[in-house]
Amino acid sequence: MSAKITIERATVGDSDEVAVMVGELLSEIMNTIGVQAFSFDLEETTNRLKDFLNLEKYFVFVARADGGNLVGFVALYESYALYAEGSFGTMPELYVRPEFRSNHVGLRLVSQAKSFGTSRGWKRLEVTTPPIPQFDKTLAFYEREGFAITGGRKLKIAL
Known part of the structure; x- marks a missing residue:
């Protein structure tokens, strides 16, 4: 696919389509690992994203194709x-629709994330990959982009 792709900061108006892609991302992860690791509600996710964007607690950049579709x-x-010597960024979600994955869209989104972090004075940018070995290609992508494994595992507890 060779559509012209632009990268821009998301607005609240993009929330519906970004939330749909969040659902696609979570489904892809769960289908690959065979575990129902996430619960997803489109309306709740859309509303949460709108709130996060309005409060500037969350920063989202979108890749938009020629027709305006994300x-x-x-x-x-x-x-x-x-430990991080101050403020830093975390990249909780990165998703590119499968038919656009060979067009360097992920590379451009990560590049935008790095530039944004630099502009905010962040000392580093952190990301957690989905489970390995199922997502070895994802890990390899991040390593090619300069991310280094720092050890440990991501853990969680429901509150």
Whole structure:
């Protein structure tokens, strides 16, 4: 697919389509690993995204094809930690629709995330990959983009 792709900061008006892509991302992960790891409600996700964008708690950049359709996105939020020497960014979601994955859309979204982080004075950008070995290609992509494995695993507990 050789459509012209532009990268731009998402607006609240993009929330519906970004939320649909979040659902696509979560479904892809769960189908690949064979575990119902996430619950997803489109309306709740859309409303949550609108709130996050309005409060500037979440920063989203979208990849838009010629016709205006969104083909991918990257989400970022700001964090603070002593180990990170101050403020840093976390990239909780990066998704490119499958038919656009060979067009360097992910590369362009990550590049935009790095530029945005630099403009905010972040010391680093962190990302967690989906489970390995099923997502070895995802890990390899991040490593090609300069990310380094820092050890450990992501853990969670429901509150």
